[in-house]
Amino acid sequence: MSETQTLPITLTVNANKVQRFVEPRTLLVHFLREELGLTGTHIGCDTSHCGACTVEIDGQSIKSCTTFAVQANGAAINTVESLAHADGTLHALQEGFRQMHGLQCGFCTPGMLMRAKVLLTENPDPSEAEIRYGISGNLCRCTGYQNIVKAIQFAAAQLNGRTFQEAAE
Amino acid sequence: MIPGPFTYHRPASVEEAIGLMTSLGEESRPLAGGQSLIPMMKLRMAAPEHLIDLAGVAGLKRIDAGPDEIRIGAAVTQAQLIGSALLSERLPILSETALQIADPQVRTLGTIGGNLANGDPGNDMPAVMQCLGAIYVLAGPAGERQVAARDYYLGPYFTALEQGELLVAVRIPAPAAGHGHAYEKLKRKIGDYATAAAAVVLTATDGRIATASIALTNVAPTPIVAEEAARLVIGTSLDAATVKAASAAAKAIADPAADGRGTADYRREMAGVMVARALVKAFGRVKGA
Numbered sequence: 306m307s308e309t310q311t312l313p314i315t316l317t318v319n320a321n322k323v324q325r326f327v328e329p330r331t332l333l334v335h336f337l338r339e340e341l342g343l344t345g346t347h348i349g350c351d352t353s354h355c356g357a358c359t360v361e362i363d364g365q366s367i368k369s370c371t372t373f374a375v376q377a378n379g380a381a382i383n384t385v386e387s388l389a390h391a392d393g394t395l396h397a398l399q400e401g402f403r404q405m406h407g408l409q410c411g412f413c414t415p416g417m418l419m420r421a422k423v424l425l426t427e428n429p430d431p432s433e434a435e436i437r438y439g440i441s442g443n444l445c446r447c448t449g450y451q452n453i454v455k456a457i458q459f460a461a462a463q464l465n466g467r468t469f470q471e472a473a474e
Numbered sequence: 475m476i477p478g479p480f481t482y483h484r485p486a487s488v489e490e491a492i493g494l495m496t497s498l499g500e501e502s503r504p505l506a507g508g509q510s511l512i513p514m515m516k517l518r519m520a521a522p523e524h525l526i527d528l529a530g531v532a533g534l535k536r537i538d539a540g541p542d543e544i545r546i547g548a549a550v551t552q553a554q555l556i557g558s559a560l561l562s563e564r565l566p567i568l569s570e571t572a573l574q575i576a577d578p579q580v581r582t583l584g585t586i587g588g589n590l591a592n593g594d595p596g597n598d599m600p601a602v603m604q605c606l607g608a609i610y611v612l613a614g615p616a617g618e619r620q621v622a623a624r625d626y627y628l629g630p631y632f633t634a635l636e637q638g639e640l641l642v643a644v645r646i647p648a649p650a651a652g653h654g655h656a657y658e659k660l661k662r663k664i665g666d667y668a669t670a671a672a673a674v675v676l677t678a679t680d681g682r683i684a685t686a687s688i689a690l691t692n693v694a695p696t697p698i699v700a701e702e703a704a705r706l707v708i709g710t711s712l713d714a715a716t717v718k719a720a721s722a723a724a725k726a727i728a729d730p731a732a733d734g735r736g737t738a739d740y741r742r743e744m745a746g747v748m749v750a751r752a753l754v755k756a757f758g759r760v761k762g763a
């Protein structure tokens with residue numbers, strides 16, 4: 306190849322319009338972390354398995370380590386940085402993870418939160434089994450998942466105007 | 475891990491895509507969802523110099539259903555297959571299979587065309603298409619040609635697709651209303667390829683199997699049709715001895731390699747178990763027989 310191609314891309318990231326030139330081989334996760342400084346999105350396995358890099362694209366979940374930035378041209382992306390409300394109060398999911406001890410080391414948490422956000426828009430009142438299946442593309446090495454499931458149940462209850470009665474394990 | 479450098483092309487039509495692949499030659503490759511290709515490029519097991527992104531190509535995202543045939547465009551995603559009310563009603567084996575592929579994130583981008591064209595014996599949709607008697611529509615510089623799913627797979631990552639050709643759609647003969655179906659897949663965890671898997675589609679009248687088709691995933695260098703196993707169940711009411719005989723016939727044609735999922739013997743045995751389970755489930759689902 307003679308010289309490296311760079312391409313203009315325009316996308317909306319966390320409600321802000323972003324325009325940049327990228328090399329085609331730039332992965333979306335590197336674009337978010339290194340070009341935009343949004344380091345909330347983590348790189349865990351880098352082999353498409355762990356889901357730590359999960360972001361929302363046009364209302365669906367993808368693994369940003371397995372997507373080229375050029376594929377996201379024109380799309381609306383949301384990362385974990387978009388979750389908390391403008392006044393700094395936490396999103397129901399973040400509150401759920403806090404109250405239910407849904408994290409230990411926290412490495413998987415941004416991916417879990419962003420996957421759970423889309424899960425709750427697809428299925429606002431999921432059963433425990435539906436939650437477990439819904440987050441099956443996200444691995445956690447610490448919690449054993451029990452409190453992550455409870456955190457998502459907590460958020461679903463809160464978003465549906467109910468109070469979640471159970472305690473964290 | 476960062477893939478090797480490549481030049482990115484985003485054609486707007488099938489003709490433009492084929493034109494690019496023809497002029498750029500061997501070093502160009504289509505990019506669909508990227509869920510098989512990007513991991514391979516990150517590992518540098520693939521290093522194409524040109525990627526032809528199909529995302530902007532018009533007409534590849536359609537699902538067209540006629541009375542006798544359902545045609546699915548190559549760029550329809552696995553998530554769309556699961557979400558389609560039409561497919562859930564007329565071809566429920568597709569969503570049943572798609573739900574056993576990878577995980578929700580991968581299925582957002584992964585396409586049916588990429589899954590079928592790829593040629594990885596671990597892909598789940600090819601055996602389902604063989605079971606259904608589907609036909610792939612391949613478009614190339616000389617126009618379109620049709621290749622049966624049963625003739626398409628020649629070896630691991632080796633298919634009937636010629637350089638410069640695109641898989642544009644798959645044509646599936648509509649199974650009879652009330653047919654029974656099942657895709658049974660043994661895997662170690664979500665996101666794993668099959669240790670062994672079996673697809674079954676059958677019809678029955680008066681409690682006896684009238685037609686049957688069986689195909690296997692990941693127990694040979696390509697997906698394979700279990701013809702003898704299917705022949706053995708036709709005309710029966712699927713008693714235990716018949717299930718056992720069909721399972722044995724499927725095992726006899728399985729030729730799996732030993733890998734992290736188990737020894738060759740174990741995986742062959744599991745091919746038989748998957749066939750038995752899929753037969754029983756499919757027969758139990760037949761309506762109005």
Ligand SMILES: Cc1cc2nc3c(=O)[nH]c(=O)nc-3n(C[C@H](O)[C@H](O)[C@H](O)COP(=O)(O)OP(=O)(O)OC[C@H]3O[C@@H](n4cnc5c(N)ncnc54)[C@H](O)[C@@H]3O)c2cc1C
Nearest residue numbers: 506507508509510511576584585587588589591597598641
């Ligand atoms: C963690 C993980 C787990 C997975 N588990 C499974 C599983 O259990 N079962 C399974 O079946 N798959 C699995 N996959 C693969 C996944 O289903 C892929 O999405 C699919 O195999 C390829 O579809 P794609 O659209 O992503 O194709 P791509 O990755 O874009 O392309 C794959 C190959 O097909 C070629 N190609 C793509 N489209 C066309 C076309 N229209 N015409 C000609 N050539 C084309 C490309 O050039 C490339 O060589 C998994 C993937 C991941 C990351």
Ligand code: FES
Nearest residue numbers: 349350351356370
């Ligand atoms: S870092 Fe993307 S799936 Fe693990």
Ligand code: FES
Nearest residue numbers: 409411445446447
């Ligand atoms: S909290 Fe440590 S990986 Fe999930």
